[in-house]
Structures are given as structure tokens and as C-alpha cells.
Amino acid sequence: MTLNSSAEVVTRELRGKVLLVTIDHAPVNALSADVRRGLLAAIDAADADAAVQAVLLVGAGRNFIGGADIREFGKPPVPPSLPDVCNRIEACTKPVVAAIHGAALGGGLEVALAAHYRVAVDGARLGLPEVQLGLLPGAGGTQRTPRLIGAQAALDLILSGRHAGAQEALALGLVDRLGSSGDILAEGLAYVHELLAAHAPVRRTCDAAALGERAASLAAVATARAQTAQKSRGLFSPLKIVDAVEAAIEQPFDEGLRIERKLFLQCIDSPQRAGLVHAFFAEREVLKAPETRTAKPRTLERIGVVGGGTMGAGIAVAALDAGLPVTMIERDDASLARGRAHIEKVYDGLIAKGRLSQQKKAEIMTRWSGSTSYDALTDADLVIEAVFEDLAVKQAVFAELDRVCKAGAVLATNTSYLDIDAIAASISRPADVIGLHFFSPANIMKLLEVVVPKQVSADVVATAFELAKKLKKTPVRAGVCDGFIGNRVLAVYRSAADAMMEDGASPYQIDAAVRAFGFPMGPFQVVDLAGGDIGWAARKRRAATRNPAARYVQIADRLCERGWFGQKTGRGFYLYPEGTRSGVPDPEVEAIIEAERARAGITPRTFTDEEIVRRYMAAMINEGAKVVHEGIALRPLDVDVTFLYGYGFPRYRGGPMKYADMVGLPKILADIREFAKEDPLFWQASPLLIDLVERGADFASLNQTA
Structure with missing residues (x-):
């Protein structure tokens, strides 16, 4: 007997005493509304049919369930919700077995956790990567995982977003057994029949007891909270994950689910979520260049x-x-x-x-x-x-x-x-x-x-x-x-940083302000890492074509003339005591900066960290807009991906052009015009930026035009 449901993306077939439920939603078996409806209907059917003694969940194709359906991102939710589906699977009165091959990620793993037993084969990848999209697992993942494998292991898995292979999943207790063959259907059916023969009970993950001693679990949470606050530097969802796992320890299951849902909705509403989702889609979109649509690669x-x-x-x-x-x-x-x-x-x-x-x-x-x-x-x-x-x-x-x-x-x-x-x-x-x-x-x-x-x-x-x-x-x-794209824009925001340094901000304050914004390093740390001689060579190469009216800050040249090229020479903008890679401020560099200010006739003034970031980002965004305007980058998102992957731009801010959209282009343009009062040659607003502001449009509106 074969019954089809929900546009045939979930099929069910009675194999003797076992209801075989197959998710078949190409390409990755994502959890679309149709898949969710199909799973709910299958469990209802299993409970209602006396001929069914157990349920086996399998994925067709290469995966069990790859996760949420990205086509639903940003759209109003369509019932049934995934938490309701997972709770219904767990409440089934007959044993439900998840047979896992390929990816069981995000909601896919949450479905498997809601099942009563789990078998995996080699090549399976289990994980809860929601943190990478500014979220937390919102369908019971933060409640069932620690109950099943303990607080510390759960926190490691959820906070990292990493994938565990089949062997590790077995060692952790995420799955109950490993199949010896690659045939997931045969392995799943064999396991179900074994469980039925042993009269195995319905075994709900919500009742699992791996959390063990409350004090040890709470100590793991306290450690994770301290490490996360330090490592995630202002990220929103990681600390919410820690809160959710703490609720799994402190609260009954139903209350833990309610807290998880509340925290999940807070993450959905955070601006970081918008930046991370933009980054997720942008990195897929950059793979599509006009030439890749029309031409085949060579050998x-x-x-x-x-x-x-x-x-x-x-x-x-x-x-x-x-x-x-x-x-x-x-x-x-x-x-x-x-x-x-x-x-x-x-x-x-x-x-x-x-x-x-x-x-x-x-x-x-x-x-x-x-x-x-x-x-x-x-x-x-x-x-x-x-x-x-x-x-x-x-x-x-x-x-x-x-x-x-x-x-x-x-x-x-x-x-x-x-x-x-x-x-x-x-x-x-x-x-x-x-x-x-x-x-x-x-x-x-x-x-x-x-x-x-x-x-x-x-x-x-x-x-x-x-x-x-x-x-x-x-x-x-x-x-x-x-x-x-990248080094052209870099040269401009480096110039903005140099100008601020000559005007009164120390390189150490500028680096600290840029790190606080979310970059792993500030611009002068980057110079020291790359080697000051590289930029010096480029500046000398460009000297003949440089506009004599353009401001040129010579501080970096003074360091290079002394052979101070950064980490490789033991000193640059920072001092690197024997063998260390993290620099310390150098009083001699500060003296050189003061001498250069005097030579240039500049009276130093103070800068707030907020002003440093405004100037740094305005220079980056303005040059990014020029790069798009000139067709050097196909779309704003190409600039974003360049900076996310090549220059350490904080992923949760989506890239410089996405960040500009979130701040508001009129505000960015107003900043540029304000800074232009001091240096009109450097701060020339991009024609594209002016045009978008006049039209009330944003950079995102240009991202479909490759």
C-alpha cells in the first residue's frame, strides 16, 4: 500500500508492520511547508492504523533532511510549524526510528531528535548550524540535545554550528547505532524489526537523562557563557543559545520549549540575523557570473x-x-x-x-x-x-x-x-x-x-x-x-585611517575602534601582518600618477624607511617582542607620528571611537559604490562577499553595502558630505550613492542584475 501526501514530497508505504515514511523534496529534502504537513499526516496515520507497529523515517536522494527551506526565509510562517511537527513525532504512541544518511542538519537533526531511535551510516553529517544564520535551533534542538548528550557536548555542537560525522554522533549518543552497509533503507528496516522483536518501548528524548548532575551541567553553562561573551564579541544568538540550554537544565521540558521559542523569536528580530541571512544568500549568488551561464569550463x-x-x-x-x-x-x-x-x-x-x-x-x-x-x-x-x-x-x-x-x-x-x-x-x-x-x-x-x-x-x-x-x-x-575590488577599496579606507591618525587619533585607538565594530584586526595591525614593505612598494609605484593635490600621509613611509615592516621585522606600527605575534604599542612610533603632524602643520584633535568607525565605514562604502558604478563589481553583494571572505568584515553585519542599507543610505551620504567640508577631493560622493538616495532606493535593489 502506497499513500502520497503533500504534493508527494512525503510518501508513506506500509511494509509489513512498519510504516515507511520517505521525505523526497529535491535537492536536499529541505523542511518546506509541504514536507512539514506530510510528516504530520504520516504520524497521525501511524497512530490511527492498528496495522502499523512502528514508523521508519528516511530521506530520498543524498540526504536525510538538509535543514530549513531557504525559500521560506523572510516570508510569513506557514503552518504547521516545525516545533509542532517535532512534538507530534515525539508524542507518537508507536516507536519512530530516524534512519540518517547524508545531511541531518538544523531542523533535519531536530526531526531526528524527536524520533525515538536513530541509526546512521557512514557519510552522515549531523549538526545544528543555526548560529551561522544568527539563530538558535528553534524546534526543540536546545532542549532535546542536552537531555540526550549532556550540556557540555550540546553547547559545543550548537555554539560551533559544526557537523559531527556518524562515528562521532554514535560516541556522543546522538545516534543509537551505526549501520555497517551504505544502504540506509535496509539498515533502517533491520533496526526497526530488531526493536519490534525486542518489544522496545517508545523512548522519548524529552525524558532522556544525560544532563546528569545539575551542578556539573550549570558549571558547563557558566563556562560556555564566559567563553562565548569573549569569543562572539557582540554577536546576539550565541548567548541566547547558552540561555536556552540553561533552561533545559533548570526547567521542565515544556517550559524549556517555551523559553527556546521566545529566544528564537528574539533572534529572528535581531539586525544581526538580517546581516547573516544576506551573507548566506550572497555567497551563493556570487557563484553565478554571466560567463558561467553561457560557457563550459575547460579541462x-x-x-x-x-x-x-x-x-x-x-x-x-x-x-x-x-x-x-x-x-x-x-x-x-x-x-x-x-x-x-x-x-x-x-x-x-x-x-x-x-x-x-x-x-x-x-x-x-x-x-x-x-x-x-x-x-x-x-x-x-x-x-x-x-x-x-x-x-x-x-x-x-x-x-x-x-x-x-x-x-x-x-x-x-x-x-x-x-x-x-x-x-x-x-x-x-x-x-x-x-x-x-x-x-x-x-x-x-x-x-x-x-x-x-x-x-x-x-x-x-x-x-x-x-x-x-x-x-x-x-x-x-x-x-x-x-x-x-578588495584592494582598491582597502586603499581608500586605509587612507581614511591614515588621515585620522595624522589628524590626532592614535593607530592603537583606530585599531581598537575597528575591532570593537567586529573586525578581527584593525588596519594598522593588518599592515604589520601583511608587511609594510608591500604597501610601500605600491605607494612608490603609484607616486608618478598620484594627484599632487591629494592628501598624502607619510607616517607609514617613515616606518618603512627605518626597515620597520611589521611582524616579520619585529616592529612596525606595533612592537613585537621576541617571538610574539600580538604587538604592543610603540612609544617611538607615537613620537614619529607627532613629528609628522608638526611637519604637516596639523594641530591634533581628539576622535571618538564612534567617529572613527563612521569615517572608516563611509570611505569603504563610498568606494564600494564607485566599484559597482564602474562595473568593476557586478553587484553590491559582490563587494560584500569580497569583504566577508578576504578582509575580515564582520559576517553578522552582512558586508559593507548591506551594512550601509541597514544604517540608511541618506545617513551615509550625509556623513560623506560632512567630511567633504575638510577634504573635498578625498570625500567625493559616488554618483551611484547620490542616485540611490535621490530615488529612495538601496544597494539591495541592484543585487539581481548580474
């Missing part, structure tokens, strides 16, 4: 990397980790040996942390080969140049690639600033040249700016996006200009 089986420095080695590690063979080119044997050593150092670090075995490292390194001859790249499908940031040097490399690489090979440059059109124009196949701007460390940082020069072929752009997918990077399409 990507063998990668070449020219340059074995920090960046080249990081790119090589990212490719090796993706299973791609990598050929590295360096100018001599000693440089090549250093390049290999850079790569091995990354893997040795993972071995030291217990995250990689020696055997696995050896296996990975078999895919690496090195040469001092460009002829070793004749079979490469894509070559990434990662040499010194100098146009003539890069053009010389591309002349060699033009000579040796096969027809159709993609030739990529990792330049941060230089004119890729000029690089492409210098060889015989400009249609094959693209920019792939990785961020350091390239094996860790998620952002990849795909820089699209004038003459490039559409399938080369599609290949770059395909490479990003293989490397697990988030690609953002950018046009050619000095600095592309």
Missing part, C-alpha cells in the same frame, strides 16, 4: 604554479588538497627546494596538530613535482603565476608560458594590483589570460577574486569558477582596475 586536471614563495606554496597546497597534480617552477634549485619546504611546513603543522598522518602527507606530496625549466609545464591545463609584484617580471614569465604551454591552457596571474590587460596584451594568446587573486594564506583564505580582462574568452572565466569550486574557494568576479 582542469593538471596545475602549474610559477613561484614557490609564501603565496605560490599556499596556492600549491590548495590545489594538492583538491587532489590535483601540481608542477612548481622556480628559477634555481635552491629556490625550488625552499618552495617545497614551504609546502611541507604547512603539512607538518597539520601533523603536529593531529589533523594529518605522515602517510597522508607522503601520498599528497607524490602529486607535487618541481622544475627550474618552464618546459615542465607543457601538459598543464592551467598555470598560475605567483612571482614578485612587478609588471616587467610578470610579463617575462608570461612570455615563457606563451612559449611552452599547450594550446587552450589557461594562463593566470595572481597579481594583487597590476594591469592584467597589459599582461594579456604582451603575449600571442590574450584570450587565455585571467587574474586569479588569491589571499594569503592561500590554502586557508576562502576568497578568490576572478579578475576578467577585456580580451578573455568566456570559457576561461568559467574555468576559473570551476577551479574555485575544486579548491573550495568562494569566487567573486572582478573587473580590471588598480586593486580590483
Whole structure:
């Protein structure tokens, strides 16, 4: 007997004594209103039918249940609510078994927790990632999880949003058994029949007793609250999660559910939720570039990397980790040996942390080969140049690639600033040249700016996006200009920070104000981390074309002239006592700043932290608007994703353009016009920003136009 319900996304079939309930809502079995209705109807049917002795919940396709239906985000709720569905599953008078394969995430895991027994197979991923969207599990997850696995384990799982594999889920007590085969239906049916044969009772998670001794559980909550307050720096939902788990310890189950719901609704209403949801959708939207819709990627089986420095080695590690063979080119044997050593150092670090075995490292390194001859790249499908940031040097490399690489090979440059059109124009196949701007460390940082020069072929752009997918990077399409999206905007808000420093704010106050806003580091800490010499070289390169009327703050140049390049030299804006990475303020730097103020004839004034952030953000937003206006970025959301993934912009604020929308564009424009009274050349409002304010529109209105 087969009964279909709710637009056939949930089907039920009587298999002997077992009602098999299958969720089949492609692509991930998300919990849409139809799925929720179907689950409710299935449990009602099971309770009403004397022939049913147990219920088995399974997911069709690759997952059990992938989580909430993102198509419902931001829309009015449609009944039945997920808490009602979970409570109904738990109240079923016949044993309900959840058979888990693939993803059981968010609401998917909450459905499984409401079942009476759980079986999982290898490859299953269980987690409650709601914190990443500014929420908490709102369908009993904060109440059932600690009752099932204890307060400490529950807090770790929910606050991190991480996924537990099947083995860990068994060890934690999230599931009752592991199936030995990959056939989830067979494993689920076998487990149900075993339970029926043993006359296993209905066993409700709300009655589970893993919370144990109240004092120990409350101590875990107190520790989590202290750590969360420190680590989550102003984030809203993590502390609400701690409150909800505390309610699981202190309150009866029904009261705990009521408190969870109240806290969940508070999270829904928080502005952080809007920023995190925007980030969630934006990072999916950036994957769609015009070229990826019209062109197919070229073959990507063998990668070449020219340059074995920090960046080249990081790119090589990212490719090796993706299973791609990598050929590295360096100018001599000693440089090549250093390049290999850079790569091995990354893997040795993972071995030291217990995250990689020696055997696995050896296996990975078999895919690496090195040469001092460009002829070793004749079979490469894509070559990434990662040499010194100098146009003539890069053009010389591309002349060699033009000579040796096969027809159709993609030739990529990792330049941060230089004119890729000029690089492409210098060889015989400009249609094959693209920019792939990785961020350091390239094996860790998620952002990849795909820089699209004038003459490039559409399938080369599609290949770059395909490479990003293989490397697990988030690609953002950018046009050619000095600095592309990220570094172009960075140069402007760095200038705003420099001007504030010369006008009276200390670099240490500016960094502290920017960190309080939510960035992991302030602008002067970033300079010290990256190396002051990099920015210095860029400033010297631009000196000939700089507008002589533009303000130019020389403080950073004074430090560089002394060889103070930041962490790598032991001092920059900060002092780095022997071996430390966290700097301390340097009185000598403050003396240099005072001397520079005097030389420039500036009487220093005080800045509030709030004024620092207003200027810093106005500069960032205004240049972001110019980047969109000029077509360097396709949409405002491309600027947002660039800053979320490459520059540490606080995710819960959604990115600079989303933040501007939340503050209100008229307010941002008013700030820019106020600051322009002091420096009209620097503070020229973007025509796009002016136009949006005049029309009463926002940046979000431009996000559908890729």
C-alpha cells in the first residue's frame, strides 16, 4: 500500500508492520511547508492504523533532511510549524526510528531528535548550524540535545554550528547505532524489526537523562557563557543559545520549549540575523557570473604554479588538497627546494596538530613535482603565476608560458594590483589570460577574486569558477582596475585611517575602534601582518600618477624607511617582542607620528571611537559604490562577499553595502558630505550613492542584475 501526501514530497508505504515514511523534496529534502504537513499526516496515520507497529523515517536522494527551506526565509510562517511537527513525532504512541544518511542538519537533526531511535551510516553529517544564520535551533534542538548528550557536548555542537560525522554522533549518543552497509533503507528496516522483536518501548528524548548532575551541567553553562561573551564579541544568538540550554537544565521540558521559542523569536528580530541571512544568500549568488551561464569550463586536471614563495606554496597546497597534480617552477634549485619546504611546513603543522598522518602527507606530496625549466609545464591545463609584484617580471614569465604551454591552457596571474590587460596584451594568446587573486594564506583564505580582462574568452572565466569550486574557494568576479575590488577599496579606507591618525587619533585607538565594530584586526595591525614593505612598494609605484593635490600621509613611509615592516621585522606600527605575534604599542612610533603632524602643520584633535568607525565605514562604502558604478563589481553583494571572505568584515553585519542599507543610505551620504567640508577631493560622493538616495532606493535593489 502506497499513500502520497503533500504534493508527494512525503510518501508513506506500509511494509509489513512498519510504516515507511520517505521525505523526497529535491535537492536536499529541505523542511518546506509541504514536507512539514506530510510528516504530520504520516504520524497521525501511524497512530490511527492498528496495522502499523512502528514508523521508519528516511530521506530520498543524498540526504536525510538538509535543514530549513531557504525559500521560506523572510516570508510569513506557514503552518504547521516545525516545533509542532517535532512534538507530534515525539508524542507518537508507536516507536519512530530516524534512519540518517547524508545531511541531518538544523531542523533535519531536530526531526531526528524527536524520533525515538536513530541509526546512521557512514557519510552522515549531523549538526545544528543555526548560529551561522544568527539563530538558535528553534524546534526543540536546545532542549532535546542536552537531555540526550549532556550540556557540555550540546553547547559545543550548537555554539560551533559544526557537523559531527556518524562515528562521532554514535560516541556522543546522538545516534543509537551505526549501520555497517551504505544502504540506509535496509539498515533502517533491520533496526526497526530488531526493536519490534525486542518489544522496545517508545523512548522519548524529552525524558532522556544525560544532563546528569545539575551542578556539573550549570558549571558547563557558566563556562560556555564566559567563553562565548569573549569569543562572539557582540554577536546576539550565541548567548541566547547558552540561555536556552540553561533552561533545559533548570526547567521542565515544556517550559524549556517555551523559553527556546521566545529566544528564537528574539533572534529572528535581531539586525544581526538580517546581516547573516544576506551573507548566506550572497555567497551563493556570487557563484553565478554571466560567463558561467553561457560557457563550459575547460579541462582542469593538471596545475602549474610559477613561484614557490609564501603565496605560490599556499596556492600549491590548495590545489594538492583538491587532489590535483601540481608542477612548481622556480628559477634555481635552491629556490625550488625552499618552495617545497614551504609546502611541507604547512603539512607538518597539520601533523603536529593531529589533523594529518605522515602517510597522508607522503601520498599528497607524490602529486607535487618541481622544475627550474618552464618546459615542465607543457601538459598543464592551467598555470598560475605567483612571482614578485612587478609588471616587467610578470610579463617575462608570461612570455615563457606563451612559449611552452599547450594550446587552450589557461594562463593566470595572481597579481594583487597590476594591469592584467597589459599582461594579456604582451603575449600571442590574450584570450587565455585571467587574474586569479588569491589571499594569503592561500590554502586557508576562502576568497578568490576572478579578475576578467577585456580580451578573455568566456570559457576561461568559467574555468576559473570551476577551479574555485575544486579548491573550495568562494569566487567573486572582478573587473580590471588598480586593486580590483578588495584592494582598491582597502586603499581608500586605509587612507581614511591614515588621515585620522595624522589628524590626532592614535593607530592603537583606530585599531581598537575597528575591532570593537567586529573586525578581527584593525588596519594598522593588518599592515604589520601583511608587511609594510608591500604597501610601500605600491605607494612608490603609484607616486608618478598620484594627484599632487591629494592628501598624502607619510607616517607609514617613515616606518618603512627605518626597515620597520611589521611582524616579520619585529616592529612596525606595533612592537613585537621576541617571538610574539600580538604587538604592543610603540612609544617611538607615537613620537614619529607627532613629528609628522608638526611637519604637516596639523594641530591634533581628539576622535571618538564612534567617529572613527563612521569615517572608516563611509570611505569603504563610498568606494564600494564607485566599484559597482564602474562595473568593476557586478553587484553590491559582490563587494560584500569580497569583504566577508578576504578582509575580515564582520559576517553578522552582512558586508559593507548591506551594512550601509541597514544604517540608511541618506545617513551615509550625509556623513560623506560632512567630511567633504575638510577634504573635498578625498570625500567625493559616488554618483551611484547620490542616485540611490535621490530615488529612495538601496544597494539591495541592484543585487539581481548580474
